[in-house]
Amino acid sequence: MVEELGITAEGDQVINIGPQHPATHGVLNLVVTLNGETIKKVEPHLGFIHRSIEKMCESLSYRQFIYVTSRMDYLSSHINNHACALCVEKGLQIEVPQRGQVIRVLMDELTRIASHLLWWGAQAMDLGAFTPYFYAFRERETITTIMEETCGARLTMNYMVPGGVMVDLHPSFQQKVKEFITLIKSKIDEYDELVTGNIIFQNRMKGVGYLTAADAVSYGCTGPTARGSGVHCDVRKIYPYEVYGKLHFDEVLETEGDSFARYLVRMKEIKQSISIIDQLIDNIPDGDFQAKTKAVLKLPKGEFYQRVETARGELGVYIVSEGGTTPYRIKFRSPGFSNLSALDHMAKGGKLGDLVATMGTLDLVIPDIDR
Amino acid sequence: MDVKDAVQTKQPQFPGEVYEAPGGGFMTGALNDVINWARSNSLWPLTFGTSCCAIELMSTASAKYDYSRFGFEVVRATPRQADLIIVSGTIVNKMAPVLKRLYYQMPDPKYVIAMGACAISGGPFFYNTYSVVKGVDHVIPVDVYIPGCPPRPEALMHSLITLQEKIMSGMTRDQIRRQHNPDL
Numbered sequence: 001m002v003e004e005l006g007i008t009a010e011g012d013q014v015i016n017i018g019p020q021h022p023a024t025h026g027v028l029n030l031v032v033t034l035n036g037e038t039i040k041k042v043e044p045h046l047g048f049i050h051r052s053i054e055k056m057c058e059s060l061s062y063r064q065f066i067y068v069t070s071r072m073d074y075l076s077s078h079i080n081n082h083a084c085a086l087c088v089e090k091g092l093q094i095e096v097p098q099r100g101q102v103i104r105v106l107m108d109e110l111t112r113i114a115s116h117l118l119w120w121g122a123q124a125m126d127l128g129a130f131t132p133y134f135y136a137f138r139e140r141e142t143i144t145t146i147m148e149e150t151c152g153a154r155l156t157m158n159y160m161v162p163g164g165v166m167v168d169l170h171p172s173f174q175q176k177v178k179e180f181i182t183l184i185k186s187k188i189d190e191y192d193e194l195v196t197g198n199i200i201f202q203n204r205m206k207g208v209g210y211l212t213a214a215d216a217v218s219y220g221c222t223g224p225t226a227r228g229s230g231v232h233c234d235v236r237k238i239y240p241y242e243v244y245g246k247l248h249f250d251e252v253l254e255t256e257g258d259s260f261a262r263y264l265v266r267m268k269e270i271k272q273s274i275s276i277i278d279q280l281i282d283n284i285p286d287g288d289f290q291a292k293t294k295a296v297l298k299l300p301k302g303e304f305y306q307r308v309e310t311a312r313g314e315l316g317v318y319i320v321s322e323g324g325t326t327p328y329r330i331k332f333r334s335p336g337f338s339n340l341s342a343l344d345h346m347a348k349g350g351k352l353g354d355l356v357a358t359m360g361t362l363d364l365v366i367p368d369i370d371r
Numbered sequence: 372m373d374v375k376d377a378v379q380t381k382q383p384q385f386p387g388e389v390y391e392a393p394g395g396g397f398m399t400g401a402l403n404d405v406i407n408w409a410r411s412n413s414l415w416p417l418t419f420g421t422s423c424c425a426i427e428l429m430s431t432a433s434a435k436y437d438y439s440r441f442g443f444e445v446v447r448a449t450p451r452q453a454d455l456i457i458v459s460g461t462i463v464n465k466m467a468p469v470l471k472r473l474y475y476q477m478p479d480p481k482y483v484i485a486m487g488a489c490a491i492s493g494g495p496f497f498y499n500t501y502s503v504v505k506g507v508d509h510v511i512p513v514d515v516y517i518p519g520c521p522p523r524p525e526a527l528m529h530s531l532i533t534l535q536e537k538i539m540s541g542m543t544r545d546q547i548r549r550q551h552n553p554d555l
Contacts, residue, residue: 019469020450020469026420026425048466051500052503055501056500059499075426118429135434137435138433138434155423
């Protein structure tokens with residue numbers, strides 16, 4: 001009987017979660033060692049969506065490879081494109097016009113709100129509440145409509161190019177964004193009433209998945225995952241790029257380090273993103289949206305690195321150039337991979353039911369981890 | 372409203388005739404057609420998403436688009452209870468055996484929709500990589516293909532309606548296979 005259930009002599013049982021499982025948000029395989037209901041070990045198995053994007057980038061030109069990166073972390077595709085465009089610009093020493101910079105930042109922050117909204121809906125769904133999912137998508141659709149008007153796509157926009165952005169803003173962009181800001185400001189309170197203050201939700205989230213600040217640093221966690229433990233790591237603050245240096249916004253920090261702290265960080269980040277958009281939407285400077293660049297880009301021989309803050313954490317793009325039209329090697333430092341590596345530490349000693357709550361707050365996008 | 376009116380106004384595609392008779396009335400129709408009609412209107416999709424297209428699949432399920440209007444309300448997390456896989460996203464070599472196993476685990480009759488460029492052919496971006504399956508039809512039989520990277524929710528809904536029509540006319544892969552091999 002014991003052998004049939006796969007229980008070892010010490011009383012441990014090994015179960016598989018995924019690759020097809022609604023709580024893994026994609027195709028991740030977790031091999032969980034359990035003792036009763038207590039987790040002894042969580043082993044993530046990767047590669048179920050490894051599309052060899054880094055290898056592909058080596059055969060694509062500096063204009064082409066950016067489009068592939070939209071499919072990497074598809075919930076913040078603008079920010080992925082932004083990181084690659086910035087890295088190429090660094091190599092070519094192109095100065096992006098002010099208008100281009102402001103448009104980029106606006107798009108980044110809209111993407112961040114959309115990503116956090118989707119995460120909020122999915123997190124509540126993981127814990128068994130289905131209504132927030134519909135609420136979140138209702139507001140997210142407004143952002144996708146705005147994106148579609150300007151960029152021509154709802155999800156994988158491919159809008160940022162080396163030198164600026166691909167096309168100018170749609171004439172109704174400003175008005176639509178203002179309407180959206182008014183809408184989301186009223187909805188945030190509704191979200192707080194519905195989920196944040198909910199006692200069942202708080203009981204599920206508080207006191208599970210602890211991650212101390214020292215552990216967050218040693219695992220290389222970034223983004224809301226690390227900021228929930230009080231680690232000062234917002235790239236927009238520490239290494240400001242584009243116009244972030246001139247903007248007034250707070251880096252959201254929580255010191256608890258549990259799942260609820262990470263939840264609060266993301267909810268507060270939505271408000272910070274709204275305030276950034278508020279500051280910029282009436283002050284989009286006139287002028288070019290794209291700098292003049294050559295048709296064929298050639299990066300000088302050398303190594304270039306650029307980091308940006310995506311909705312999930314720090315994304316780094318590392319390009320090694322031999323002086324040709326295609327990169328010699330590209331490496332992406334994706335936030336999801338490092339955040340996932342801390343899962344074993346966070347879930348150990350907890351209950352199996354809390355694993356879902358903990359994993360949800362990491363906000364994993366599996367193609368971002370596997371690439 | 373009597374039975375005849377109800378069938379004709381609410382289900383214009385119902386494959387049969389309703390005759391009025393004292394005490395209620397009766398219907399005639401080929402049993403196969405009636406079964407196909409019933410099956411086409413109660414498809415249970417499996418929650419299966421690998422990458423970007425899964426987000427558009429979620430959009431289609433949510434507030435603005437809402438595919439439950441067409442009879443896809445019940446999304447199941449286990450293949451044992453589902454009869455439709457919407458392959459939303461890239462399938463790589465490591466995932467292909469898993470997908471095949473999921474397909475075999477589903478009860479008959481079962482249908483497959485390949486959503487997006489990756490599921491159709493490996494995608495506009497992933498055709499020269501070492502790890503991507505060049506089209507999900509190398510692994511499992513596909514009934515409806517939706518182009519796009521990712522396809523719009525409207526496109527997905529159109530494909531679902533197309534699948535319904537295919538089932539009603541008995542032209543899905545599974546149904547044709549069954550016609551030729553009645554012993555299956």
